[in-house]
Structure formats: C-alpha cells, structure tokens
Amino acid sequence: MRFNYVWLRDHCRSASSYNPAxxxxxxxxxxxxxxxxxxxSRIEDGQLVLTWPGxxxxxxxxxxxxxxxxEAKKQGVVQPRVLWNADIYERADVPAASWxxxxxxxAELRKFLQRYLxxxxxxxxxxxxxxxxxxxxxxxxxxIRPRMGGCGPLHPTFLEETPPTASWPWTATLTHHTSMSRVAFRCFTASNTRGPGGRTLLVDGFHAAETLxxxxxxSFRLLTQVPIGHEYIENTDSHHNHITGMGPVLNVYxxxxxxxxxxxxxYDRSVINTAPHDVVQRWYKAHRELTAELRRPENELWVKLNPGKVIFVDNWRVLHGRESFTGLRQICGCYLTRDDVLSRARGFSLHV
Structure with a gap:
C-alpha cells in the first residue's frame, strides 16, 4: 500500500481533526x-502511528x-446489480411487496429496497x-420531488384516452426511453384502465450497454465521451417549462x-452540435448499435399495470415505454429524489 503524506494528514481521525459526532x-x-x-512512523497494535512536526x-x-x-476502490463495485433481460428477470421470480x-x-421495506437497487x-x-x-x-x-412546473409532488391524475385529447395525445406506442436525467427514480400506477393494450415496457439499459x-x-467508449443535449419543452395554460440537460449517453465512474x-x-434529444464533424458519423453508428441491443425482443419485459400495482423505476438505468391502447388509461405517478432513496437504503445497511 502506498499513501501520500498530505492525504494521510488530511484524513487524520483524531479529535482535533475530525468530529465523530x-x-x-x-x-x-x-x-x-x-x-x-x-x-x-511505526506499526502498533494493528495501527499505523504517525507523529507530525509540532x-x-x-x-x-x-x-x-x-x-x-x-487500488481497492478501483477493483470494487460502487453498487451491486443484477443485469437482466426478460428471461433472466422472469426466472428470478422477484417477488412484489405487499401493500x-x-x-x-x-424488514419488508428493506427487502423491497434491496430488490429495487x-x-x-x-x-x-x-x-x-x-x-x-x-x-x-x-x-x-x-x-417526493416537486414535479416540473412546481405544482405539487404527484402528477395530477391524467387520462390517456382514445381518441387523443389535446392535453394528452399519447395513445400510440411509446418506445422505450429514459426521462430527463434530473429525474433519478420514478413511481407510477394505473388507477383506472378500460380497453385493450397499454402494457408497460421495461428494458434494462445497463444489460444492453454491457453487451455493447x-x-x-x-462504440461503447464513444458513447461515454460525446456529450449530447436533451430538452423538455412544455407550454400549456398551466405549465411553462424549458428544461435542458447535457451529458453522454453512457456514464461511467x-x-x-x-x-x-x-x-x-x-423524443427529447436536442440538436447534436457538441461533436466535431469527424465524430458525428461514428456517434450515429455507435448509437445505432446500442439501439439495436435495446430493441432486441428478448430484452423487453412487458408488464400490465392494473389498478393496485405500483411500479418503481430507476430512471438512470431502466428504460420504460408503453404499447398503444384503445379506451381509457388513468395514470398517477411521481418523481423521487435519488439522494433520499439511497440514504434510505444506507439506513438499512444496504450496499449502495
């Protein structure tokens, strides 16, 4: 083991250097x-003892x-994960929590958080x-973090119905995607459904990325290096938002x-003007390879959100979508703050 002297002095845990309270x-x-x-310096009773000037x-x-x-940090894992496609997840028979x-x-909450992470x-x-x-x-x-627009934590319960309404026109298929990266965790449920279709699509983005x-x-490396802009624009009678984000498609420690x-x-990817000309074609090729992996049928997990079933999704990892439907679909959901979810897990001594 090798240690820098300034690092050692900086990390001293003596009473004058560190407050244990x-x-x-x-x-x-x-x-x-x-x-x-x-x-x-000396080794004494399993400790390194250093005496400094003064x-x-x-x-x-x-x-x-x-x-x-x-070296230990480099070899370690920050957050243990089970990567999955539909078959792996279904064979794991991961139980749902009971309300x-x-x-x-x-104890039930701890088991839920462990499965979630x-x-x-x-x-x-x-x-x-x-x-x-x-x-x-x-x-x-x-x-629960305030929703975009600041009008309360939960999405107002909204209706998705056919024919489409002006306020919610999305009854067609929604391909898998992540929401803006400022949204770390999502929770949503169907409080009312009538008519065929409307199943929720889930894809483990990390499984696809690791395959790539x-x-x-x-291609994987390029997708970790080129920053890409995203934006969400909303102009309605009650909401006016123009939220932007910037970063590569894949992010690694x-x-x-x-x-x-x-x-x-x-849907929300904005103009690509952050990559030089000689990189753009290679980026599109890498993006196409990742897209092909995400769209493999074996990677798609389909879930019917009937009333009473609530799903929590890690928006930094799992892509979500929805098949088209006919009839009515009433959805309620919210955004959760990442720091608080992970803090809750650490309170149960989970590795995050």
Missing part, C-alpha cells in the same frame, strides 16, 4: 503544508487503510387505487469504469 472533517485542508512529512499524532487502522486505497406489510414493516425496478401490489395511497407508498421510500461493451468496445447512468431519449 457529526462525521465531518474539522481540519482545514488548505492549512496543511504540501511538503509535510511525519517525524516518525507533535500531532495520527493513528490509522491498517484495515481502514487497506479499504480506502485507490400492508410494505407500509407497516421495516439490484434490478432497477420493484413492485408493490395491493395498493388502493387512489392518489393518496400512491403518495403514501412513494413517501415510504423517499421524499463486450461486442463493440470502441472514471476510477473503475463502472456504468452508473444511461441517457436514452430519442
């Missing part, structure tokens, strides 16, 4: 001499040091088909190359 650093990092070296003593557990090396147990039992989707069955119950089941997991990485590493976010929305 708040789990925050007390030491002013900017005050550390960048040429600092300890006057002495007499300050730092003690580090050897286990803590081994866990926090760059009453989910709302009353922390592993697979990127999770279900709760038996939920009363009301806005209030959907709000309650969502708040059991996380704070194996088959065409250059720089230290271990682990995939953590996919942006894939052909």
């Amino acid at each position: 708040t789990n925050q650093r007390s030491l002013d990092t900017a005050g550390i001499d960048l040429r600092v070296r300890p006057d002495s 007499g300050h003593v730092s003690k580090f557990s050897l286990d803590w040091l081994a866990t926090n090396t760059y 009453e147990e989910f709302m009353s039992c922390d 592993l697979y990127g989707i999770a279900f709760v069955d038996g939920v009363p088909a009301t806005v209030e119950a959907t709000e309650a089941v969502s708040q059991r997991v996380s704070l 990485r194996r088959r065409s590493p250059e 720089p230290w271990n190359d682990e995939l953590y976010l996919i942006r894939y929305n052909n």
Whole structure:
C-alpha cells in the first residue's frame, strides 16, 4: 500500500481533526503544508502511528487503510446489480411487496429496497387505487420531488384516452426511453384502465450497454465521451417549462469504469452540435448499435399495470415505454429524489 503524506494528514481521525459526532472533517485542508512529512512512523497494535512536526499524532487502522486505497476502490463495485433481460428477470421470480406489510414493516421495506437497487425496478401490489395511497407508498421510500412546473409532488391524475385529447395525445406506442436525467427514480400506477393494450415496457439499459461493451468496445467508449443535449419543452395554460440537460449517453465512474447512468431519449434529444464533424458519423453508428441491443425482443419485459400495482423505476438505468391502447388509461405517478432513496437504503445497511 502506498499513501501520500498530505492525504494521510488530511484524513487524520483524531479529535482535533475530525468530529465523530457529526462525521465531518474539522481540519482545514488548505492549512496543511504540501511538503509535510511525519517525524516518525511505526506499526502498533494493528495501527499505523504517525507523529507530525509540532507533535500531532495520527493513528490509522491498517484495515481502514487497506479499504480506502485507490487500488481497492478501483477493483470494487460502487453498487451491486443484477443485469437482466426478460428471461433472466422472469426466472428470478422477484417477488412484489405487499401493500400492508410494505407500509407497516421495516424488514419488508428493506427487502423491497434491496430488490429495487439490484434490478432497477420493484413492485408493490395491493395498493388502493387512489392518489393518496400512491403518495403514501412513494413517501415510504423517499421524499417526493416537486414535479416540473412546481405544482405539487404527484402528477395530477391524467387520462390517456382514445381518441387523443389535446392535453394528452399519447395513445400510440411509446418506445422505450429514459426521462430527463434530473429525474433519478420514478413511481407510477394505473388507477383506472378500460380497453385493450397499454402494457408497460421495461428494458434494462445497463444489460444492453454491457453487451455493447463486450461486442463493440470502441462504440461503447464513444458513447461515454460525446456529450449530447436533451430538452423538455412544455407550454400549456398551466405549465411553462424549458428544461435542458447535457451529458453522454453512457456514464461511467472514471476510477473503475463502472456504468452508473444511461441517457436514452430519442423524443427529447436536442440538436447534436457538441461533436466535431469527424465524430458525428461514428456517434450515429455507435448509437445505432446500442439501439439495436435495446430493441432486441428478448430484452423487453412487458408488464400490465392494473389498478393496485405500483411500479418503481430507476430512471438512470431502466428504460420504460408503453404499447398503444384503445379506451381509457388513468395514470398517477411521481418523481423521487435519488439522494433520499439511497440514504434510505444506507439506513438499512444496504450496499449502495
């Protein structure tokens, strides 16, 4: 193991350098001499003991040091996941949570969160088909973020019906996509359905991306490097929004190359003016390869959202869509904040 002296002084956990009550650093990092070296060092009772100029003593557990090396971080996984196609998910027979147990039992909530983080989707069955119950089941997991436009946390219950209305014309097929990346987690349910069609489509974007990485590493790499703009424009009597986002289609952690976010929305992708001319054709080729993988029938999981079934979707990982339908489909849903979902999971000692 190799450690930088400034890093060691900066990470001292002595009472004068670190506040264990708040789990925050007390030491002013900017005050550390960048040429600092300890006057002495020794191994004692499983600890590295350093004495610094001026007499300050730092003690580090050897286990803590081994866990926090760059090499350990590089080889480790930030968030364990099970990548899936339809067959893998169905054979896993992942159970849905029961509404009453989910709302009353922390052990059930913990199991739900574990499944949610592993697979990127999770279900709760038996939920009363009301806005209030959907709000309650969502708040059991996380704070609900205000919807775009700031008019309350849950989507107003809206009707999708044929023939299409001016306020909601989308009764045709919606191909799989992620929402704007500022939306990390989604929750929605059907509170009323009449007529055929309207099944929800789910695709594990990470499964498709990792397949692309194996088959065409250059295309995978290009999709992690070229920033692409997206925008959501809404101009109605009650909402006026123009929300933009920027980033590559695939996002990986720089230290271990682990995939953590996919942006894939052909509806909201804006003008591609962030790639030089000699890259544009290669980007379209890479994007086409990823699209082909996402559209493989074996990667598509179809779910019928009948009243009482609530689905939670990791919007940074799982793409969603919907088949066309005839009749009426009444949907209620909301957005959840990523930080709060993960904080909830860490409170149950889950690895996130």
